[in-house]
Amino acid sequence: xxxxxxxxxxxxxxxxxxxxxxxxxxxxxxxxxxxxxxxxxxxxxxxxxxxxxxxxxxxxxxxxxxxxxxxxxxxxxxxxxxxxxxxxxxxxxxxxxxxxxxxxxxxxxxxxxxxxxxxxxxxxxxxxxxxxxxxxxxxx
Amino acid sequence: xxxxxxxxxxxxxxxxxxxxxxxxxxxxxxxxxxxxxxxxxxxxxxxxxxxxxxxxxxxxxxxxxxxxxxxxxxxxxxxxxxxxxxxxxxxxxxxxxxxxxxxxxxxxxxxxxxxxxxxxxxxxxxxxxxxxxxxxxxxxxxxxxxxxxxxxxxxxxxxxxxxxxxxxxxxxxxxxxxxxxxxxxxxxxxxxxxxxxxxxxxxxxxxxxxxxxxxxxxxxxxxxxxxxxxxxxxxxxxxxxxxxxxxxxxxxxxxxxxxxxxxxxxxxxxxxxxxxxxxxxxxxxxxxxxxxxxxxxxxxxxxxxxxxxxxxxxxxxxxxxxxxxxxxxxxxxxxxxxxxxxxxxxxxxxxxxxxxxxxxxxxxxxxxxxxxxxxxxxxxxxxxxxx
Numbered sequence: 001x002x003x004x005x006x007x008x009x010x011x012x013x014x015x016x017x018x019x020x021x022x023x024x025x026x027x028x029x030x031x032x033x034x035x036x037x038x039x040x041x042x043x044x045x046x047x048x049x050x051x052x053x054x055x056x057x058x059x060x061x062x063x064x065x066x067x068x069x070x071x072x073x074x075x076x077x078x079x080x081x082x083x084x085x086x087x088x089x090x091x092x093x094x095x096x097x098x099x100x101x102x103x104x105x106x107x108x109x110x111x112x113x114x115x116x117x118x119x120x121x122x123x124x125x126x127x128x129x130x131x132x133x134x135x136x137x138x139x140x
Numbered sequence: 141x142x143x144x145x146x147x148x149x150x151x152x153x154x155x156x157x158x159x160x161x162x163x164x165x166x167x168x169x170x171x172x173x174x175x176x177x178x179x180x181x182x183x184x185x186x187x188x189x190x191x192x193x194x195x196x197x198x199x200x201x202x203x204x205x206x207x208x209x210x211x212x213x214x215x216x217x218x219x220x221x222x223x224x225x226x227x228x229x230x231x232x233x234x235x236x237x238x239x240x241x242x243x244x245x246x247x248x249x250x251x252x253x254x255x256x257x258x259x260x261x262x263x264x265x266x267x268x269x270x271x272x273x274x275x276x277x278x279x280x281x282x283x284x285x286x287x288x289x290x291x292x293x294x295x296x297x298x299x300x301x302x303x304x305x306x307x308x309x310x311x312x313x314x315x316x317x318x319x320x321x322x323x324x325x326x327x328x329x330x331x332x333x334x335x336x337x338x339x340x341x342x343x344x345x346x347x348x349x350x351x352x353x354x355x356x357x358x359x360x361x362x363x364x365x366x367x368x369x370x371x372x373x374x375x376x377x378x379x380x381x382x383x384x385x386x387x388x389x390x391x392x393x394x395x396x397x398x399x400x401x402x403x404x405x406x407x408x409x410x411x412x413x414x415x416x417x418x419x420x421x422x423x424x425x426x427x428x429x430x431x432x433x434x435x436x437x438x439x440x441x442x443x444x445x446x447x448x449x450x451x452x453x454x455x456x457x458x459x460x461x462x463x464x465x466x467x468x469x470x471x472x473x474x475x476x477x478x479x480x481x482x483x484x485x486x487x488x489x490x491x492x493x494x495x496x497x498x499x500x501x502x503x504x505x506x507x508x509x510x511x512x513x514x515x516x517x518x519x520x521x522x523x524x525x526x527x
Binding site: 013015016018019020022023026057087114115116117118 | 289292293294295296297298299300301302303304307308332
């Protein structure tokens with residue numbers, strides 16, 4: 001059996017995180033949480049992660065978007081798959097129903113809406129991890 | 141007004157331009173003149189006047205033509221008409237074409253000054269009204285965005301924990317506990333949906349109109365059918381759409397049109413019995429595009445039918461257990477369709493089903509411009525009015 005996948009969660013709502021984390025933990029993932037973008041970015045830089053689950057509306061606005069763009073510009077993190085989990089379906093997801101997030105918004109991501117049904121969450125996490133592995137077969 | 145009122149004088153007689161300029165010399169206006177209608181219209185675009193004083197009788201473009209073009213360029217500009225051939229019918233004609241005031245030649249300097257002053261005041265009020273309305277819309281939308289996020293965040297946290305608890309407790313929970321947990325989830329889900337619908341209802345329709353483009357009707361129809369596929373499958377409802385070739389095109393906003401279709405088709409699926417059929421049929425008839433959404437659900441009673449497009453009006457569904465709406469979806473949908481210059485109607489037979497028909501003006505390949513209907517679409521009603 002391969003090593004447990006390590007997931008980073010950045011979301012400013014501890015109760016929401018608790019509900020989501022319980023599902024991910026039960027499915028055998030190792031999860032780490034940061035409750036603001038600053039701590040989250042530091043944690044991502046400190047040790048490698050296999051996937052980031054990122055909230056959009058944090059702090060004074062859509063800080064999650066800034067965060068995702070920053071990650072994409074960072075040579076050490078640019079390949080990290082990002083799954084956006086957001087409550088603002090109206091502004092973003094509705095424009096692209098059933099599609100990956102618009103390339104002009106944040107590249108290479110997927111977006112699901114809060115709250116997320118456990119089966120859907122686990123399926124998306126597994127799919128993104130698999131896609132990332134296929135891109136980098138030797139692993140790091 | 142932030143700046144001195146800008147006034148454009150259009151007259152083919154130099155002496156009139158000169159004397160009018162002289163009369164207004166000491167007034168706080170920014171003046172410009174044009175010797176014919178074509179030059180005048182060019183200046184309407186460049187100089188951006190608040191007030192246009194135009195002679196009705198000119199070689200080339202007449203004052204009437206100028207009035208109409210001004211209204212197309214910016215309907216908030218205040219036009220004043222002067223003429224040497226003052227008749228009641230020409231005055232009425234000028235007013236019909238949007239003139240704010242009418243001044244027969246010859247006029248005294250004081251008359252001219254007064255009429256210009258009145259026009260400038262009217263323009264200032266007009267601008268103020270527009271600014272206030274914009275502010276109100278922006279506030280409402282911004283407020284709605286914040287409120288919906290603040291309402292949804294705790295509900296999402298609750299729901300996420302219910303999801304987790306349901307799985308964690310599955311091995312030990314009794315049948316009754318599982319059922320109660322399930323119902324709690326449903327209620328929280330309904331509340332989340334209600335907030336989405338309310339948020340959509342607070343949409344700034346002027347901003348939506350500014351986004352209008354040519355939209356092939358197929359696109360919102362397909363998106364709606366796709367996003368409702370799961371819901372339909374779950375109820376074993378067959379959802380089919382048919383769009384003629386070539387696909388009709390309308391002038392509108394794809395996002396909000398998709399919202400409307402998701403709402404109408406979603407209702408049809410929601411109130412359908414298991415195993416029945418929902419059909420979305422697009423047809424082009426003359427200058428109209430019709431989108432019909434037909435279900436064979438319980439139908440709507442004649443006592444409810446006149447009210448279903450009213451906000452917060454809900455129908456007690458007959459025969460479909462557990463489905464209930466917020467009473468906002470149809471009201472919001474109607475608002476959006478009317479902003480597109482269209483209409484929405486319903487026919488229903490209790491026990492047999494309902495058919496919602498959305499009609500939209502067909503798009504003929506010409507940008508109708510921001511006023512939305514001055515030239516195309518051809519089906520737009522001829523009656524005009526300032527907004």
